[in-house]
Amino acid sequence: MSDKFLLTCDPGMEDIVEMEIREKIRNAKTYRFFNFQGKILVETDRVSDLFNLHSIHHIVKMKKEFYLKEASLDEIRKIIKDVEIEEMESAKSFRVTSQRYGNHTFTSIDMQKVAGEVIQNKYKKEVSLKEFDLNIRFDLIGNFGFIGIQMTKQPMYKRFKKVFHHSAAIKSTLAYGMIRLAEVKENQTFLDPMCGSGTIILEAASLYKDRIKIFASDLFPDIVEKARENARENGLEKFIDFKVADATRLEENFSNIDRIVVNPPYGVKVGKKKDLKAFYWKFLESSNKAMNQEGRMVLITLRADMFRIIVNRSKLFKIVHERVVESGGIFPHIFVMEKL
Ligand SMILES: C[S@@+](CC[C@H](N)C(=O)[O-])C[C@H]1O[C@@H](n2cnc3c(N)ncnc32)[C@H](O)[C@@H]1O
Structure with a gap:
């Protein structure tokens, strides 16, 4: 029944x-x-x-x-x-x-x-x-x-054990949704180039294991190390290749990437608006170089208007989908983009 x-x-x-x-x-x-x-x-x-x-x-x-x-x-x-x-x-x-x-x-x-x-x-x-x-x-x-x-005592988005929490981490449920919007296919290469504590790659690894090639990187070596520890804690380390890399110079470390799913800094806690604009711009340019022609990127940001203008001006990606979500009392937008 x-x-x-x-x-x-x-x-x-x-x-x-x-x-x-x-x-x-x-x-x-x-x-x-x-x-x-x-x-x-x-x-x-x-x-x-x-x-x-x-x-x-x-x-x-x-x-x-x-x-x-x-x-x-x-x-x-x-x-x-x-x-x-x-x-x-x-x-x-x-x-x-x-x-x-x-x-x-x-x-x-x-x-x-x-x-x-x-x-x-x-x-x-x-x-x-x-x-x-x-x-x-x-x-x-x-x-x-x-x-x-x-029936649930803990919210189900707390499904990963984390020895390190990032204050700007998204929920695993949002990471799951973003990965679904990325339309990942078997054997593809997948990258989170600003991985923080690793929510997105933990989710990707728990879903796909070794059926895709997963890369994770961040600018700071200690953060990469902590993301690796989080993956180890959940038995997922073997499915993820960790690197220290600048997200504005991804092409130095990555090539032929099929999917990028990313939660970049919103600039709320650090950085001026002007710097953030330049950062997003450089990130798009370098992602474009690191991705192959079928590349699809899913990105979440609170700076939706600024980001939309940058994408459209860049002529590197086209926005194929945009939605607003609620996350901890704020309303970031998720952008799905394809390479032009
Ligand atoms: C919003 S946090 C990501 C949080 C992550 N999704 C999580 O679940 O913990 C943004 C991350 O971008 C990283 N970052 C900032 N500037 C960067 C750059 N130029 N290259 C690579 N990573 C960068 C920060 O170190 C931070 O870990």
């Missing part, structure tokens, strides 16, 4: 989640929200397959969906009272986590509190914010509400 699950993902990457589900979970039905990002509903009887997805953050098993008429806390109280959560019988403790989108007269903390009180009165179990057996999710999107059990 199929159950319904609410999956959370990077806002702007819902199509990637649907694509991955189509490929990996037979007969699963997905539903996207109209005009709302970061969540997808899926119906499937193959629950364990959900845990193999690379594009999602959390899995919530749905208990009840409902539509609020007045959108008041009293109405919420009445609805939650009638929700049967069988899993509560065997749990010692629980917590409620809520997210709220839209205009309401209450906050998500109020929602958590009300739901927590009602569930505690009904099942007589302890509330514990840290050591809980069950994490009950109660979300509202406008007047549309969901109650379910969050």
Whole structure:
């Protein structure tokens, strides 16, 4: 029998989640929200397959969906009272986590509190914010509400052990999406020329192993060493060739590269706008030299307007796709480019 699950993902990457589900979970039905990002509903009887997805953050098993008429806390109280959560019988403790989108007269903390009180009165179990057996999710999107059990304790983008974290690292789920947009084919050469802690190449290596040739480089030897340690920690070092290289002079180290997937500095923390412009420009010129004629690059940046102008002026690449994603409260753009 199929159950319904609410999956959370990077806002702007819902199509990637649907694509991955189509490929990996037979007969699963997905539903996207109209005009709302970061969540997808899926119906499937193959629950364990959900845990193999690379594009999602959390899995919530749905208990009840409902539509609020007045959108008041009293109405919420009445609805939650009638929700049967069988899993509560065997749990010692629980917590409620809520997210709220839209205009309401209450906050998500109020929602958590009300739901927590009602569930505690009904099942007589302890509330514990840290050591809980069950994490009950109660979300509202406008007047549309969901109650379910969050099956993932850690977000699934934390799938790699990292001895070194880069403060500007992207989530593994975004790295996965970017790699999918790169349309990697067997035996191709793949490069992240500003690898930082290595999120993109760890993701590529876990997906393709030795079916593609993966290179990773960064300007700083200590960063390259740390990325290598991260790869070693995850048993992926053997699939990645690490190099110290300047991303504005890639042709000195690389040639015939098919795919570049990269998260360059946004210049938020360091550097002036003028320097960043020159840096992006030089990076495009050198990537163009290091890539072969079928070359395709996927790049994420917060400096979308500046980058788009540089690409168009450079006449080295054409933008074949651009999208905005949400990542930790900021809205970078992902550009997919092909060599001209
Ligand atoms: C936004 S971070 C990348 C984070 C990475 N995606 C991760 O998951 O940790 C940008 C990286 O570009 C590197 N970098 C900056 N200038 C560079 C250059 N000229 N050549 C190569 N790498 C450079 C930095 O050292 C930094 O590691």
